[in-house]
Amino acid sequence: MGPEARSDAARLEAVEVSAWFGDTQVLDDVSLSVPPASVTALIGPSGCGKSTFLRILNRMHESVLGAKLAGEVLLDGEDIYAPGHRLTDVRRQIGMVFQKPNPFPAMSIADNVAAGLALTSTKVSKSDRAELVESNLIRAGLWDEVKDRLSRPGAALSGGQQQRLCIARALAVQPKVLLMDEPCSALDPTSTRRIEDTIGELQSQVTIVIVTHNMQQAARVSEQAAFFLAEQGTPGAIVESGPTDDIFNNPRDPRTADYVHGRFG
Amino acid sequence: MSATTTLEGAEILDERNAAPSEAHGSSEVDSVETSGGPPDVPRVPPVARRRPRRVRALTLDDWLALGGSVLASFALLYVGYLHLLDFSGFVGFVVCWYFVFIAVYATVVSIANPRHIVVERLVAATLYLVAALVIFALASTVVYTFVEGWPAFHHLNFFTHDMAGVATTAPLTQGGILHAIVGTLIMVGIAVVVAVPLGIGTAVYMTEVRGPGSHLIRTVVEAMTALSDILAGLFVYALLVVGFGLGKTGLAAAIAIAVTMLPLVARASEVALRIVPGSLRQASEALGATHWKTTWKVVLPSARAGLVTAAILAIARGIGETAVVLVTTGATSFFNANPVSEPMTSLPLFIYTAYQTHQPVALTRAFGAASVLLAMVLLLFVVARWIVRDKTGRERSRLLIVQRLFVRDVGGVDDTEADQ
């Protein structure tokens, strides 16, 4: 019995987004359109603002003291920064998986998956809850490995398993978009491959934006890619974006070509 | 693993959040040699097409809900409290107002918001109110003391005379607390001279020399920070004053104060020394310096600010010691600058003895003395904070010391910020 293919996948659009930390500008007029039910990769050398941009997409950027931003982020046409939108709702609809797996150690695996429900006071009956835990663990590709030990603490798993648990947890609140900030950089190659497979399976159900350092990974999982670059002393910006094939095999900008062919970064 | 320590947790949050978003400004693009722009043209940072925007967490609706609930609950209570129920008293009103407010606010917020938001609003309101309550209590203490002591300040003799030959009921134009001020300064001065070197020396032994027994010393010192001050005083009294027959003197009090200060100084100094990065020590020893030279010329100067802060805050503690002084030296109305003979009084002791008379004039003097005491503590506090404010890098370590000493014993909670 497979999981229901939920298609809440939404279109996400960044319009002329700039970002500052204090007085230092780190992003400059970044615009990007992310089609629904697709995987978009953000690539580029470290320090270009990819992660900052990602965090702007789910309103995590503003939790930092001194952080400022300009521009709009449209989820299905509506600006998530508009006053009428509740912060917690935005974050529920646009989920995030972090570089370092961070399951809640005080909770069991099942409780971890359901944590988002508790946090957003979504009421579920006991049976629904069990089903939700199961279906999301299946979606994240973790069910078979943990189905016998759902009550074990969430931290007692390997790195790759923890990350998949975090994915399951993020999926459980049924986001429309899932942001992934270098989710595999702390993992071994096998776990990386499992997660890449998971991304492929999730693609139809949820829009995915993934930041990655690994160009081959970007080529493997994404249909669309955006190349970020921050030249010396200037804030980061998108140099080129488009279908992944084009970026890698037929880049328009020479800097993209240099990066993609490994000449820097 | 760096840990968020005190207030600059916000800044540390900043650093940590900046970390995942990569170090800004220092890009590793060294590709300029390849085809692209000319490498030597200075790049002017572009101006963003849009200005930074205001991002709010609370909507207008939220503020209106809050304000409306406050007013509505007040009105409701005003009618109900006095007329329908027979409660009385300001405190009771405030307490009831809180509960009515919560009820009204919960109702209002739940109209348009899901449950977790309602809970969040109520918790936030409660926490803000608790903070306000505690700050209010603290402020009332400080303000009340100064207000009650103010009449005494009008008379210069309050600061220049002692109470020799002055009846407790004598008006404020006679007598003063000079002897108490001097007594406090002398006692605490001696205590500092004794306790600070010993405390820092112990800390050095525990962190630098790390000889045998240092773990035992740390455990014992940690346990002794819990010692009730009266016990230290009792110890000195029984052993020195009576046992060795030294009599009640300022020196005995000073020793007792030193005994209470010692564990605090040792503990705080240990933290200050532990924060000095090991790389500094290693660099010094790699240059061939002896352990002593390393400690004296490298480690201690690095930790100097932290150690000074530790000393200052121990002084603030010592100044306020009442029970200790009460037990080891008799209260006296005479000016006495000689610590080794004759009893000597201190400000807290003066306050206590004046209080015991229950005479209004004496009480005003007591409050005046209390104001002086508070002013001293505040001054020391400001100085400690001022020292801490310099040089951002070491701020964290010193804030730890501030914390450590004021929190008389912080057991094993050691927000050690050992930068690797």
Added chain:
Amino acid sequence: MTIDLIPPVGSGHVAVPRKLTSVRERSDRIFHGTAGAIGMVVLAITAGIGLYLGYQAIPTLRHYGLSFFTQTQWLPELDKIGIAAVLVGTAEVALVAMVVSFPLALCLALFVSDYAPKWTKSWFVSAVDLMAAVPSIVYGLWGFFLLQPHAILVARWLSQYLGWIPIFKVGTDPNAAIWQQSRYTSSVFIAGLAVAMMTIPLATAVMRAVFDQAPIGEREAAMALGGTRFGVARTVVLPFGKGGIIGGTMLALGRALGETAAVLIIISPEYIIKPRILEAGTQTVSALIAGNFGNATKSQLTALLAAGFVLFVITLGVNSAAAVIIRRSRSGLATEA
């Protein structure tokens, strides 16, 4: 041409670590010696207090035996002394202080770490530290003169409506038109409130320091799931800070047990075991010692020392337990090396 620098494998040569010795410079020997001496002196002083108190307590305990702990009266002239009532009083005052200060400290710590606007955080931390620095005698005066008139109204209300609970009973009629104010003053309740002013900043500082160390990764995960500030607190900060909460509370308890000056000012000594915290009259160990040492004969002094030793042991136990709890907890592991 081969160069035999390393004994070939299998030649039977076994590597043995060599003994390393170094000669310490003279200055270092002096340094270590001095530091060690200082350490020993401090150890002697600090341990000496406990040992001395214990040693002095022996004659008293031997003389009175177990009755020292069961006798409630303190009448040295009649050779009837015991700390039963005093211990109960100490416990009551400390308990009232903890009941009041625990929720306030927890709320304040959570407020400062998670809710206060970030630019105000340092001010709040300083305010809490300042609160801890105010001398206890000042709190005593404040408690007696400013707080008491208001607190007895609360006490009266409690005895009026909750007087059926034994601890809230007061031996006078709260409903009388002119009620006896003096029966409500100088009680355990008032003293407990004043002591709370000293325990709140202590507990708050410990709890807040621990809350601030909650791992940022978990916090962000909870935020990214759509959690509110309280949701993050409930899911990440409070579970992480459990050790600090308990440890901080116990440290505050240790302080409350030993508090002297404020209690001395507020209470009026009474030597009976009394569960009624709102009623006037009680005694604590530290107030007992402070109040009676002046006219104590040699034997009475040893009795006071014995009482002090009991207090010392109790406080030591509480504080050591607190240190262990803090160190063992998850928050403790992240701190002390």
